[in-house]
Structures are given as structure tokens and as C-alpha cells.
Amino acid sequence: YxxxxxxxxxxxxxxxxxxxxxxxxxxxxxxxxxxxxxxxxxxxxxxxxxxxxxxxxxxxxxxxxxxxxxxxxxxxxxxxxxxxxxxxxxxxxxxxxxxxxxxxxxxxxxxxxxxxxxxxxxxxxxxxxxxxxxxxxxxxxxxxxxxxxxxxxxxxxxxxxxxxxxxxxxxxxxxxxxIDYEEYHPKKDGNLVANYDLRSIKRKKENKVALQKMYNLPVDENKPMIAMVSRLVSMKGLDLVAHIFDELLQEDLQFVVLGTGDSSYEDMFHYFQHKYPDKVAARIYFSEKESRQIYAGSDLFLMPSLAEPCGISQMIALRYGTIPLVREVGGLKDTVHHYDPEKKEGNGFTFTNFNAHEMLFALKEALALYKDREEWMQLIKQAMKSKNDWQxxxxxxxxxxxxxxxx
Structure with a gap:
């Protein structure tokens, strides 16, 4: 039939x-x-x-x-x-x-x-x-x-x-x-606390403050926030995160994760949230509305994948002016290019090998650039100008x- x-x-x-x-x-x-x-x-x-x-x-x-x-x-x-x-x-x-x-x-x-x-x-x-x-x-x-x-x-x-x-x-x-640029549009997205575009990027910080309040993190619009919205599985490179998470959290930053997956990774993020309550917010579920607020409110979007045929999340992050930090693999390599402050080229940060400290080095490079507000704003603009629609x-x-x- x-x-x-x-x-x-x-x-x-x-x-x-x-x-x-x-x-x-x-x-x-x-x-x-x-x-x-x-x-x-x-x-x-x-x-x-x-x-x-x-x-x-x-x-x-x-x-x-x-x-x-x-x-x-x-x-x-x-x-x-x-x-x-x-x-x-x-x-x-x-x-x-x-x-x-x-x-x-x-x-x-x-x-x-x-x-x-x-x-x-x-x-x-x-x-x-x-x-x-x-x-x-x-x-x-x-x-x-x-x-x-x-x-x-x-x-x-x-x-x-x-x-x-x-x-x-x-x-x-x-x-x-x-990605559908009408569906993922920070100026029109009804899921956001504050809408913005290239001409009103400063409103992006309002989304960070809203996210900090939502996830019970200390409110500080100038504190760098790293985010992951992901299935919590080994293919997404979470073993690298586990290896350097304590070391990373010695930095003055906040880390937000949204997603579900293998219990070992879910438990890991719960553990670090308990250990660093002012720095880590682990939301072990998925919510489309919250994911949009994370894309808009974060500063860095982490994707250290073991393999990634294409990847959509980095494209959404770029669209919302949240800087992706990715491993150079599959579609991540084709869409995210390491920022060169001398040439003013690139739209994110990358690392090559599946190595935790190579990832940590890239994260620290990104956090150092974040302190240069003018340079970081230039990078946000370049990220938002990236073309990843279907045209x-x-x-x-x-x-x-x-x-x-x-x-």
C-alpha cells in the first residue's frame, strides 16, 4: 500500500x-x-x-x-x-x-x-x-x-x-x-532579547547579559563567553575539551554548553558546572529558542570536531557575529578561516591537529585578541559578512x- x-x-x-x-x-x-x-x-x-x-x-x-x-x-x-x-x-x-x-x-x-x-x-x-x-x-x-x-x-x-x-x-x-538567511537573521529573530545587524552590533551585548541572567552566571558584558551547541558525542571533539577544561577555566571567562548525548560527556559538563558555578553553565537538553540566544550572546563558538562533513552551527555563529573556533576538517575548513590581524583577513580561529593543547593555544590566541576591543569588533564584522547562504x-x-x- x-x-x-x-x-x-x-x-x-x-x-x-x-x-x-x-x-x-x-x-x-x-x-x-x-x-x-x-x-x-x-x-x-x-x-x-x-x-x-x-x-x-x-x-x-x-x-x-x-x-x-x-x-x-x-x-x-x-x-x-x-x-x-x-x-x-x-x-x-x-x-x-x-x-x-x-x-x-x-x-x-x-x-x-x-x-x-x-x-x-x-x-x-x-x-x-x-x-x-x-x-x-x-x-x-x-x-x-x-x-x-x-x-x-x-x-x-x-x-x-x-x-x-x-x-x-x-x-x-x-x-x-x-543556511536560510531569513530563518537565521539576528535583526529579525524573534527568539532574541535584542535584535541587531552590522549597523547595531553593540546590541549584541544585551543578549550576553540576558544569557548570563538566564543561566545564573555573574553578569558582566565584558567577560568573554565561549559556547557549544552540540550533540555530546566523541565525533564532536569533546575528548579534547575534557583534556584541557580545567586549564582553560583558569582563564577569566564563562563557558556555556547546550545539548544532549553520551552520558559520560553529560556527566563531565555537570561536574564542571558544579566545580566552577560562576564560570560554567551546562544545559543538558536542547531548546531551539535557547540555542538562538546562545548564538547571539556568546563571543566564541567552539567546534573541535574529529570529523565534520559540513557543519551548520559554525555558519549560524558567523551569521550572528559569534566567532567560531574550529578544527580544520571537512566543511569547517571550507567556511572558517584563521584571522590574521596584520592583513585583516579571516573570520575565526582554527587549529589543524586533533590535539587538546593545540586547541587550547588557539583559544588563548582568541582570548588575547578579545581584549583588543577595536580588533575584535573588526573580526565580528568580517564574520557577519561571511556568505553561507544557499545562493x-x-x-x-x-x-x-x-x-x-x-x-
């Missing part, structure tokens, strides 16, 4: 597929039958066009959940000319999550020949790998930053798929994600689509 619904919004028709047996659940993922659920979804997507009399030029899929679309289009085209000139694009957002299932899926659920189950097909250590199906059978392969597209060709970031990605690299492109990225996707269809 497939229910099909549609709605038109701003001149675009959106279609929704319905199957209560597979998708009327509390969450999207993490069920024992995920392989079957997303096989159903992929097959339904492929067949939808024939039923509504709409033949797409391109079907663009994302991550393992819709990756089988790329295989099905090729498979259906063998016996049905309707599919022969339909092109597919597959985007990898995070190679770590691959959709790996028992090979019994192949015939019983997927309904495809064992001819696809081989080293250069969808076989992965004697299992079926949905992500690999997208990589191999798509006509064009993209990922969410130029740096990540290079990183995944190597074993450290390749999640055991680097070999097949190197074989497919001629069709691989890195195109940055972006440039959408042009690149359009060019890719045109190249695929030769239109």
Missing part, C-alpha cells in the same frame, strides 16, 4: 508517500526492520512518477535511506524504457551511517538479482550496504563540502568505503550546504543538473 499526497507551495509541487505499517512510529530510524522500511520507500519513489504521469529528468537522493533509488533506476531501465534516460544524483551527508543489512534482503525484500552482490556492487563484507549502492549506481555523486569530498577518499575518513569512492571519484563533487551552492547544483541532462 502506498498513499500519495501532494501540496503546492511557492510554485513547487511536493509529494508525500504514506504507509502507516512502516512509518507510523515515534521515530524515523533505529528499528529492526529499517532495511525493509527504506527499501519500500526507495522503490515507491522510483515508481511514483509512472503513476502520476510525471517523468523526472533527475532524481536526487540523500544518504543511505534513499540510496537504493539509484540502483532501482538502473535495474528497472533494463526492462522498461521509461527509466532509461532518468538520471540520478546521490549526496553523502555523513559516510559513517551506511545502512548495512543481512544479504537475505537481496531477493526477499529488495527483489533484485544476486548479480548486484559483488565487490564493486552492493556487497560489503558479506552484507548489503545501501550507502554503497548510492555511491556505485548514481550518475553523479556529491558530498556536502569540498574538503570532505577529498577526505573520504582516504582510509581515516573513508569508513571502509574509501576504495570504492576512489574508483568513483570522477563523478564526485563537493558542494557546501548552506552559490544552488548555482553549483544547477550546473551539475544541467551537465547531467545536457540542457
Amino acid at each position: 502506498v498513499g500519495v499526497y501532494s501540496i503546492e507551495h511557492e510554485g513547487v509541487t511536493y509529494y508525500f508517500l504514506d504507509n502507516e505499517f512502516y512509518f507510523k512510529r515515534d521515530g524515523l530510524y533505529g528499528y529492526f526492520d529499517d532495511g525493509e522500511r527504506f527499501t519500500w520507500f526507495s522503490k515507491a519513489v522510483c515508481l511514483l512518477g509512472k503513476h502520476i504521469d510525471f517523468k523526472p529528468d533527475i532524481i536526487h537522493t540523500n544518504d543511505w535511506h534513499s540510496a537504493l533509488v539509484n540502483l532501482y533506476v538502473k535495474d528497472f531501465a533494463i526492462g522498461d524504457d521509461w527509466f532509461k534516460d532518468v538520471k540520478t544524483v546521490f549526496t553523502i551527508h555523513n559516510l559513517k551511517y551506511q545502512g548495512i543489512f543481512d544479504p537475505v534482503m537481496l531477493g526477499e525484500v529488495m527483489g533484485v538479482s544476486e548479480d548486484y552482490f559483488h565487490e564493486h556492487g552492493i556487497e560489503f563484507y558479506n552484507n548489503v550496504n545501501f550507502m554503497k549502492a548510492g555511491i556505485v549506481y548514481s550518475d553523479s555523486l556529491t558530498t556536502v563540502s569540498q574538503s570532505y569530498s577529498e577526505e573520504i577518499k582516504h582510509p581515516y575518513f573513508g569508513e571502509q568505503l574509501d576504495g570504492i569512492i576512489r574508483l568513483q571519484e570522477n563523478k564526485l563533487t563537493g558542494i557546501l550546504n548552506g 552559490e551552492s544552488s548555482k553549483k547544483y544547477r550546473a551539475l543538473y544541467q551537465d547531467l541532462t545536457k540542457k
Whole structure:
């Protein structure tokens, strides 16, 4: 059973597929039958066009959940000319999550020949790998930053798929994600205590004062505030924070964290909040409203990620004039550039290696610059002028689509 619904919004028709047996659940993922659920979804997507009399030029899929679309289009085209000139694009957002299932899926659920189950097909250590199906059978392969597209060709970031990605690299492109500049707009954001833009940056401090009061920190608009809004997991570089947190908190600063994740990191931040009540505010939950106030009220935004295919948080921080301090990896490397006070170039602070004291050195460099109010204001302005909306990225996707269809 497939229910099909549609709605038109701003001149675009959106279609929704319905199957209560597979998708009327509390969450999207993490069920024992995920392989079957997303096989159903992929097959339904492929067949939808024939039923509504709409033949797409391109079907663009994302991550393992819709990756089988790329295989099905090729498979259906063998016996049905309707599919022969339909092109597919597959985007990898995070190679770590691959959709790996028992090979019994192949015939019983997927309904495809064992001819696809081989080293250069969808076989992965004697299992079926949905992500690999997208990589191999798509006509064009993209990922969410130029740096990540290079990183995944190597074993450290390749999640055991680097070999097949190197074989497919001629069709691989890195195109940055972006943020909606109307949604994330410090002048219009209704979540903020004080709205501001480039011409009224001084009002940013009103948000810091409001944040200090909200989180029971001593009110001091001149005290540097470092923030993290993040899933509390190892991939986000929290082991580096744990290693130098005591040393960092000897500085005259405040540290705010918002997010949930592994209990070990949640407990760590609770511990440091108890140890340094005037310096640390740990909010172990997520609130969109509070996250906006943090983006607006903080001075530095810390993202020391072990891996970060693109990253959105640093883009939001830049938009709100909160200076990102990031590890040079994936999309962080492509969007944040180390500030050079001599040349007046750059929009944040960066460090290269996954090393706690290298991060601490960058933090101390940032805190030293913060004391120079004129220089810091220049850096805020450069951060807010950074371009991370969808304008440039959408042009690149359009060019890719045109190249695929030769239109």
C-alpha cells in the first residue's frame, strides 16, 4: 500500500508517500526492520512518477535511506524504457551511517538479482550496504563540502568505503550546504532579547547579559563567553575539551554548553558546572529558542570536531557575529578561516591537529585578541559578512543538473 499526497507551495509541487505499517512510529530510524522500511520507500519513489504521469529528468537522493533509488533506476531501465534516460544524483551527508543489512534482503525484500552482490556492487563484507549502492549506481555523486569530498577518499575518513569512492571519484563533487538567511537573521529573530545587524552590533551585548541572567552566571558584558551547541558525542571533539577544561577555566571567562548525548560527556559538563558555578553553565537538553540566544550572546563558538562533513552551527555563529573556533576538517575548513590581524583577513580561529593543547593555544590566541576591543569588533564584522547562504551552492547544483541532462 502506498498513499500519495501532494501540496503546492511557492510554485513547487511536493509529494508525500504514506504507509502507516512502516512509518507510523515515534521515530524515523533505529528499528529492526529499517532495511525493509527504506527499501519500500526507495522503490515507491522510483515508481511514483509512472503513476502520476510525471517523468523526472533527475532524481536526487540523500544518504543511505534513499540510496537504493539509484540502483532501482538502473535495474528497472533494463526492462522498461521509461527509466532509461532518468538520471540520478546521490549526496553523502555523513559516510559513517551506511545502512548495512543481512544479504537475505537481496531477493526477499529488495527483489533484485544476486548479480548486484559483488565487490564493486552492493556487497560489503558479506552484507548489503545501501550507502554503497548510492555511491556505485548514481550518475553523479556529491558530498556536502569540498574538503570532505577529498577526505573520504582516504582510509581515516573513508569508513571502509574509501576504495570504492576512489574508483568513483570522477563523478564526485563537493558542494557546501548552506543556511536560510531569513530563518537565521539576528535583526529579525524573534527568539532574541535584542535584535541587531552590522549597523547595531553593540546590541549584541544585551543578549550576553540576558544569557548570563538566564543561566545564573555573574553578569558582566565584558567577560568573554565561549559556547557549544552540540550533540555530546566523541565525533564532536569533546575528548579534547575534557583534556584541557580545567586549564582553560583558569582563564577569566564563562563557558556555556547546550545539548544532549553520551552520558559520560553529560556527566563531565555537570561536574564542571558544579566545580566552577560562576564560570560554567551546562544545559543538558536542547531548546531551539535557547540555542538562538546562545548564538547571539556568546563571543566564541567552539567546534573541535574529529570529523565534520559540513557543519551548520559554525555558519549560524558567523551569521550572528559569534566567532567560531574550529578544527580544520571537512566543511569547517571550507567556511572558517584563521584571522590574521596584520592583513585583516579571516573570520575565526582554527587549529589543524586533533590535539587538546593545540586547541587550547588557539583559544588563548582568541582570548588575547578579545581584549583588543577595536580588533575584535573588526573580526565580528568580517564574520557577519561571511556568505553561507544557499545562493552559490544552488548555482553549483544547477550546473551539475544541467551537465547531467545536457540542457
